Amino acid sequence: MTATESGSTAGGNNNRSERRSWVRAVLSPVGVLILLASLLGFMYLAYVVDPEDNLHDFPIALVDQDVGDTLGPPGQQQQVNFGKQVADGISRAVPADRIDLRELGINEAQLQMQSGKVYGAIIIPSDFSKRLGILGVASVVPGDVERPIITLQTNPRTGAFATQIVNRIGTQIYPQVNAKIGEQLTEQVRAQLTPQPGGAPAPELTGATLVTLESPLHLVTEEFRPLPDGTGQGLTAFFYALLLLLVGVIGSMTIHTMIDAALGFVPTEYGPWYVHYPPTPISRFKTLLIKWGVMLLVANIVSGIFMIIANALGMPITQPLALFLYGAFAILAVGITGLSILAAIGSAGLLVNLILFVILGLPSSGGTVPIEATPQYFGWLARFEPMHQVFLGIRSILYFEARFSAGLGRAVWMTGLGLTIGLVLGAVISRYYDYKGLQRGSTARV
Structure with a gap:
């Protein structure tokens, strides 16, 4: 084989490899978004299309x-x-x-x-x-x-x-x-x-x-016991619970990305500027501990901010201490679990968090349409989906004098269980990666 033929072959291989890279770059996000959109459409439309036909128990x-x-x-x-x-x-x-x-x-x-x-x-x-x-x-x-x-x-x-x-x-x-x-x-x-x-x-x-x-x-x-003004005909509990969940999910993604950027594990772009700090010599577990600490701080601050906003808008709050404590608890549980998932599986954790907390969580919450008026598989999801537990807790605090029998007891128990699972998952996976010597850094291109 001559040098010219060898160069042509190498160039052809490079072109084919480049074309495969482009195809993969285009088809991968399209495929993921199609699957997410299909799941999102099915869950949300099945939730509201015909509640009376789905009525059970x-x-x-x-x-x-x-x-x-x-x-x-x-x-x-x-x-x-x-x-x-x-x-x-x-x-x-x-x-x-x-x-x-x-x-x-x-x-x-x-x-x-x-x-x-x-x-x-x-x-x-x-x-x-x-x-x-x-x-x-x-x-x-x-x-x-x-x-x-x-x-x-x-x-x-x-x-x-x-x-x-x-x-x-x-x-x-x-x-x-x-x-x-x-x-x-x-x-x-x-x-x-x-x-x-x-x-x-x-x-x-x-x-x-x-x-x-x-x-x-x-x-x-x-x-029976009409609601006071400022409760949105019973919808404030749902939207307040939704705010807590979104802060936990979005907060985990934001904290994960910004701390990784500050520690030099991922680059940061500011418009046309590109910054990539040198990687900090720190273990995965210690990095996760830092993220958890930031989430703890955010949870308490944001829970207080939400109460100030709600009070300023005229929303009646008869149990302020219970609302603040459970609000911070719910944000912390969702945020720590989200951070642990991101620490375990990396960027794919963004999709997992989106599906777990949002796509499956909202329609199974029971916040707008009762669970008994939705398809029965929503009732199965409501047994463990975080959004339903948070909604029950907030509804009990806002409308039922924070009675444990009105859902607050179940909410506290399930939120605590979720927080425990998040802590154990994050600690075990990150320590295991450290034990195996799987340091964070660039890997060979596949």
């Missing part, structure tokens, strides 16, 4: 306080309990595969409403049968009368969308129950009509009376 309390009454003409009186009939009718009308109807006493129902464990309550009052009996008597005897009441209580502190679902369920059930009770009441009133003296037939019920008897119930909708 949606908790609503059913409270039957009716003590019953004795009805009927003298000598033929009998004990009745229309409240029990209504409760049974509601149980049959409610689809069991969609609604978790919990038959509770009034005290237990209120406790579960106060802790956000149920999204609403259907309450049958203690004088329900008595009022219904009076309505039947009043249809043939002159006098003033009020229709029996069924109360539908919503729980606005669980979110505006949950309130809408409760209202819709109530309006779907009410006509069925009303018609059934009306049919029974009409039959009982007709049975009480007796022939008149002299053999005259029994009086007929008027059209107005029949209309009243066929639709005897009155549905009253009310809010």
Whole structure:
């Protein structure tokens, strides 16, 4: 082979290698972005497309306080309990595969409403049968009368969308129950009509009376512990939790990049200027400790800043100490875990953090659409996804007096577990790399 042929061959190989490099440089980000966009689109659209079709295990309390009454003409009186009939009718009308109807006493129902464990309550009052009996008597005897009441209580502190679902369920059930009770009441009133003296037939019920008897119930909708002004109809908890999560994620990426640049492990560009400091002789573990320390400082400062901003905007904060402490705790847990992932797998950790904390986290948070109104795999994600745990904690602090039973207990436990996993992961991986002598620096080009 001549020198010219050898040079041509070498040049051809270099051209092919360069073309492969260009193809790899172009196709790699395109492929990654296509996968991320597909996952993002599927998760977010599946989250909101049809919440009512996805409804499952949606908790609503059913409270039957009716003590019953004795009805009927003298000598033929009998004990009745229309409240029990209504409760049974509601149980049959409610689809069991969609609604978790919990038959509770009034005290237990209120406790579960106060802790956000149920999204609403259907309450049958203690004088329900008595009022219904009076309505039947009043249809043939002159006098003033009020229709029996069924109360539908919503729980606005669980979110505006949950309130809408409760209202819709109530309006779907009410006509069925009303018609059934009306049919029974009409039959009982007709049975009480007796022939008149002299053999005259029994009086007929008027059209107005029949209309009243066929639709005897009155549905009253009310809010249980309405939210104060400045809560965005229950959305401030979600957005506050989102801010904490974003600070943790973005903070970990920023701290990781800027400290690595300051220590000389990655270059820094300022517009047209390019700076690359000499690498600092420091172990991976010590570098990670520095990043964790900065994250600890940032978490406390930013948690305080968010509270100052929220207060300035008129957002009610009844538990300031709990909000500050848990806010800093949540930022720290997310930030340290994000830094540990970046320390373990490098730049690919940016994608992992994005998927773990944002793409999978937001739709499984339950902050806007209840988990029970999303596809069931979101419920599985919500068991461990950080965003759901942070949302539960912030919602409890802002709306439920920081009750542990309202989600704060689970939030603290799961956030602590996440922080522990992040610390262990970062410490073990970085120490292992140091032990193997895998120093940070440039490697041979592949």
